[in-house]
Amino acid sequence: MDNCIFCKIANKDIPGKIIYEDDVCLAFLDLSQATYGHTLVIPKKHFANILEADDETVAHLFVVAKKLSASIMSNCHANGLNILTNTDEVAGQSVYHFHIHILPRYDKEELTIEFTDHSNQTNLDEVYEKIMK
Ligand code: DGP
Numbered sequence: 001m002d003n004c005i006f007c008k009i010a011n012k013d014i015p016g017k018i019i020y021e022d023d024v025c026l027a028f029l030d031l032s033q034a035t036y037g038h039t040l041v042i043p044k045k046h047f048a049n050i051l052e053a054d055d056e057t058v059a060h061l062f063v064v065a066k067k068l069s070a071s072i073m074s075n076c077h078a079n080g081l082n083i084l085t086n087t088d089e090v091a092g093q094s095v096y097h098f099h100i101h102i103l104p105r106y107d108k109e110e111l112t113i114e115f116t117d118h119s120n121q122t123n124l125d126e127v128y129e130k131i132m133k
Contacts, residue, residue: 007097009026039068049085065083079105080104
């Protein structure tokens with residue numbers, strides 16, 4: 001897609017530190033290393049986000065992300081990792097080409113992905129009814 005920075009990386013129109021590539025996807029280092037070894041896995045075909053992508057592509061990308069995570073963790077001597085995909089602005093998405101973040105983790109303080117405890121404040125029955133309807 002024109003004007004998509006990740007399409008340009010996929011098409012080799014602009015450089016990226018590509019660490020893996022196959023027919024469907026590629027993985028490259030995030031320009032802004034939120035943690036050491038921060039990597040993005042993207043489909044070569046343009047989809048705005050995970051919900052727009054077809055199931056086969058999503059499945060393939062997550063399998064690749066899993067394999068790369070193991071080698072990144074081992075080679076970078078990470079203690080853990082986060083794998084996530086942001087969908088839409090409210091969730092922090094800034095590039096509207098589906099991508100999976102691999103974030104190797106070294107200590108708890110370097111990055112905040114916080115789940116605040118609301119266990120006494122949310123009516124689970126109501127949430128359940130809404131999701132299941
Ligand atoms: P998100 O906020 O989830 O949409 O993540 C987008 C990521 O893409 C963000 O961590 C920075 C990274 N990024 C943006 N532009 C470029 C670029 O031109 N090259 C590389 N390698 N990464 C980029």
